[in-house]
Amino acid sequence: GAGVSQSPSNKVTEKGKDVELRCDPISGHTALYWYRQSLGQGLEFLIYFQGNSAPDKSGLPSDRFSAERTGGSVSTLTIQRTQQEDSAVYLCASSGSAGGTGELFFGEGSRLTVL
Amino acid sequence: AQKITQTQPGMFVQEKEAVTLDCTYDTSDPSYGLFWYKQPSSGEMIFLIYQGSYDQQNATEGRYSLNFQKARKSANLVISASQLGDSAMYFCAMREGILTGGGNKLTFGTGTQLKVEL
Secondary structure, three states: OOOOEEEOOEEEEOOOOOEEEEEEOOOOOOEEEEEEEOOOOOEEEEEEEEOOOOOEOOOOOOOOEEEEEOOOOOEEEEEOOOOHHHOEEEEEEEEOOOOOOOOOEEOOOEEEEEO | OOOEEOOOOEEEEEOOOOEEEOOEEOOOOOOEEEEEEEEOOOOOOEEEEEEEOOOOOOOEEOOEEEEEEOOOOEEEEEEOOOOHHHOEEEEEEEEEOOOOOOOOOOEEOOOEEEEEEO
């Protein structure tokens, strides 16, 4: 597809389970970002990938959160031992440039509900 | 300190009127960029407009314009001739280090919910 694709669009899980969220960025985009948006709130930065550089993990809230990007394209965000406060929409975005003036193109998000 | 502050949690405007959404920012970096995004109830994030700190002119994109006041560190979004479809959440965001190559993530404000009424 032409845009950023995220899956699943909705995920309901039980507290303590692990979840994986997937992001397929726009073809050719070198930068990939994960953000979290809690209900009615702004976007909270989680992690940023740029090419083969070491990712910027400064926004990950705890060591239960991790992400990888394979082959410079698809990314997976993993949340281990989920907690109820992890419930949020997880947004992935990609950009064609490393910072600079390039805007981010967002996917439609993965809504995670932890029961 | 908050890097991006949006002080209006909610705004109402009548159709065809203009509306200004406020955004102030805090940075000591000389090179930065300011972005506005729209998020309708469907949840998608739509890029609206960009202003660079060194741009001489205020940015405009159709009905959107950015009132950039560098000394005041404000970057207010002006929407002219509001339409019902403009009802959405609007986010201001900043990227620092535009010219030094250090810029990557966008830092977002908490948003302003705009409601356009007949």
